[in-house]
Amino acid sequence: MADDTRIMLPQGLDRLIEVLEGRGYAVVAPTVRTGAVSLAEVHGADDLPWGVGDEQEAGRYRLTERDDGKVFAQAAAAPGMKATLFPPDELIWRGRRSGSQFEVTDTGVDHVRPTAFLGVRGCDLRALAQHDRVLAGRAFPDARYVRRREGAFIAAVTCTDPGGTCFCTSMGGGPHPESDYDLALTELSDPHRFVVEVGTDLGAEVLAEVDTVPATADDEAAVTTAVAEATMRMGRTMDTDGLRDLLYAAAESPVWDDVGNRCLTCMNCTMVCPTCFCTTVQDVSVLGSADAERRRVWDSCFSEEFAHIHGGSLRTEVRSRYRQWLTHKLAAWQDQFDALGCVGCGRCITWCPVGIDLTAEVAKIRASAGIPVAGGMR
């Protein structure tokens, strides 16, 4: 930890939000919405989930009360940053018809309000790095994502209370934010305080407007302990060794038939997944108006229409669609983007209505390939 590491008391969060709003940011942070902690816009520390915990298991999510009054002591929020930086529904362009001509009147690229994220986790940051690679780092970058991303401020937090579906440590991550942040907070008890690490000059500038004191060696040791304890509390594991070749070789595995019989193709997993990036377009024209617009909306490889060409869908069976999703995420992604497409946030397991667990499915494929099982629930 560096010399510029500071201690901020809980009341500092309100000031931090005020400073960020004062700089023109919409502040997006964990907040309780419809019975779950979601990332959404907040206007003060009162909007944060003080004393709220969560229980996450396959197909199960419950809020709990905590007696320690901690504010960031939950596992991954649903939804994460994706819904802000890569919105589920956005304008691509709008045009106006006149006779058989048309002109483009708006491309939406300029309507971007900068966002400051407060309370995002290491898994979210690693998912963000994947979206940077997929959406901003290729021959044809997504102009709308790039515009939102380059304006974003990130105050991450150490994930001190991972959930039952978490396995970020299996996917190369961990509870402590490692990169891509302006500030990183670790929430500690006795006394309740935040150790704040500075990632960028902008982060230092923002923090200078909030009351803090220098962190001591004891504070820094307490962060190390909190991280080590959280690392031991991952609810699940996945063995990623040779995963690409394993899944490519397992294209005709009976495991796909079995999971295909359970999957409802509801698409929850792809909606909550922080790296899933598939979209479709919708053309909307208003009756009686000369205007029409094209919108881009999240899509899912679990829909039958997803791979539709003239003559029919190329993936009519559920097994084929689950295979596409899992093989893309864990195998093809490595060829495409030189990384795993899964960060181990566990959202797809938690929000699956029938509790399908990709760590268990991978373990079954490994077992059916004659390799000893490692991974799944602890």
Added chain:
Amino acid sequence: MTTTLDRPGHSVRDHMTPSRYRISRTRQDTRDTFTVVLEPVDGPMLHYKAGQFTMLDAFGVGEVPISISGDPTRPGPLEHTIRDVGAVTHALIAAPRGAVLGVRGPYGTSWDVADGEGGDVVVVAGGIGLAPLRPALMEIVAHRERYGRVVLLYGARTPEDILFGDELRSWARDRGVVVEVTVDNGQHAWRGKVGLVTNLVPRAGFDPHATLALVCGPEVMMRSAAQALVARGVPGDRVRLSLERSMKCGVGLCGHCQIRELFACVDGPVLGYDRLAPLLSIREL
């Protein structure tokens, strides 16, 4: 711990908004297939290579990927040959002369026909699959002396569905292209071949060890044609297929066109059979 926040670069060009092109004419090729001829409204004519496609937009209706079917060797209007099979394709072919369409692209890989110079070229087309191959054939006949034997094997449903009939005759008569046409259903006055186009591969005249093969048609036909070509001794990497997949963006972002690790829009549509064979052999991949 101090790290740098690597924010992506500024002012990236938007690839999702189309340029406007005006229809200078629309030619009916067969009962359900039309060639739409376009001139740019907003700027210069796009440059393309044989085998590439564009995203064609009918305002307020939608956007679809369509292969360019015109002559890449000569400056001229932009041509797309379109089969009337859905709402967007119908709007594109039904738009009147002078109407404005949206065009994004060109996108995707090319046939890279010049790789076949100094040897024979076999072109195998099924149905509307002849349209993406037309620019490749035009490139070959423009430099006919650079190639050995040039064979076009073309299968259509019926004699009435044969595309570019005048051109086929002129390539055969004046440009030394061996053109063999077969139909699935040859009643009426058809005196030519009847049957699968892939059945023409075993007896076609070419040197398998010095051949570039270009294949486009329904996927089942491409698989059989590629297998027949490889069985004759053409190496898999000298057999090229142009794939059809669902595409919503054309630039690798929407995810629809993926075939395992390949994005058909940017890694394809033209891909070597050596790479595709293991993927196309798995059902519903």
